[in-house]
Amino acid sequence: MEITFLGTSSGVPTRSRNVSSVALRLPQRAEVWLFDCGEGTQHQLLRSDLKSSQIRRIFITHMHGDHIFGLMGLIASCGLAGTGQPIDLYGPAGLEDYLKACAKYSYMNFSSRISVHLIQPGRVYEDENFTVSCLKLTHRVPAYGYRVEEKDRPGRFNVEKAIALGIPSGPLYGKLKQGQTITLEDGRKIRGTDLCDPPETGRKFAYCTDTVFCDAAVELAQDADVLIHEATFAHQDAQLAFDRLHSTSTMAAQVALLGGVKQLIMTHLSPRYAPGNAIDPRNLLEEARAIFPNTRLAKDFMTYEVPRNRTQDEPWQVAS
Known part of the structure; x- marks a missing residue:
């Protein structure tokens, strides 16, 4: 399981950060699963080592534009490329209507390539290797966090x-x-x-954005190997976070601590904290580490391999 950050800004893109999208690459089955698809995601894919032809599933957290405006362009490009790969889309109520409206006025024919699954809290997908579940977070519109669990594998046969x-x-x-x-x-x-050797414990990945601190995020994060959580605001701007129902760096760290996760990676950073401003991303990282030391700060095109039986001091991988 390898995670690639395709967009780590909140609301609007910046010169160094695109809007939300995270890719989960599953090399054992040559598949890529996307979580959110903000505007420009297909361009980010072209600049990464990922192959759009391997995109098999897309999980949408909510219907705000910075999380979905890249969806139609990506679907259209995949169709024009002639890959023929079916894509399953998962998301809240309104996703199917949005896609149909876009297809109608852009004269796009999805044919049978696209299947839309409207989600409710609970299990949204399962196969022989993985289970994906979701819970409703706390945001201005219906928003969901996702949890991917890899099933345990039998130990090596002697x-x-x-x-x-x-x-x-x-x-x-x-x-x-x-x-x-x-x-x-x-x-x-x-x-x-x-x-047989002891079974290999499956890895767990949680993705929570957009939300203010809530119990559902803590539940999704339980014992996760890696938690990706939004950190739109610095701690001193907590009132803005409560007003807009987003998280601060310290809220993300509290979710990680209460969930007992191994690694926290913060994303969805407000452009107000660009380098050179009074508060920059390094300050958010320091705030979070004061609560949960094993915290990283995402940047576009960063990759993170989710290892098995990882120790907290094991190094992570960053793409250039």
């Missing part, structure tokens, strides 16, 4: 040990890999769990 026990290869190996108990022709019972 073939050498199986051979030493005289177990013939074939279907019996498959049963043992699944942890089943088998009976050999000589009457011996062999437990698959004795021949």
Whole structure:
């Protein structure tokens, strides 16, 4: 699981930060899942190492323009590229009407490439490897945070040990890999769990924006390997955050602390904190680290590999 930040500004783009979009790359299945799709996302994709032809799912948090205005352009470009890849879209009420209106007045034909799934709190997607769920956050319009959970994988099967026990290869190996108990022709019972390493714990990723501090964000963040949380305002501008139902850097850190996450990455920064101003992004980072030390600050095109069994001191990866 590799995360790439395609847009880390709030409201409007700046010279160094585009508006919201985060890509989750799943190399084991050659897929990319997008979370939000602000204006210019397809241009950001062209400047990244990601392939738009691999986009399989897009999860929209809410219907504000800085999170959806890039959606139609991206869909159109994918269609014109002739990839033929189906795309599943997930989002709140209004998403399907918005897409239909845009398609009608731009004479675009989605055909059967696009499937829209309107979300409610709970599970929104599941397959053999992943589960995606959402909860309603606290914002001026209906907004949802997402949680992606990778399912646990069986531990490595010890073939050498199986051979030493005289177990013939074939279907019996498959049963043992699944942890089943088998009976050999000589009457011996062999437990698959004795021949497999401990299961590999699946990774957990949470994405919360736009929202003021709320219990739903803490629930989504529980035990996550990485939490991406908005930090639109500095702590001294907390009243603005409450008025506009956005988060401060300290609110993001409190969610991470209460959720017991391993890594917090803050995004969705207000342009008012551009470098050179009285308060800049480094100040927001210092505020958050005072509460939750393992905090990073996102920037456009930064990548973060979500590792297994990661220690807090393990380095992260940043794209140039």
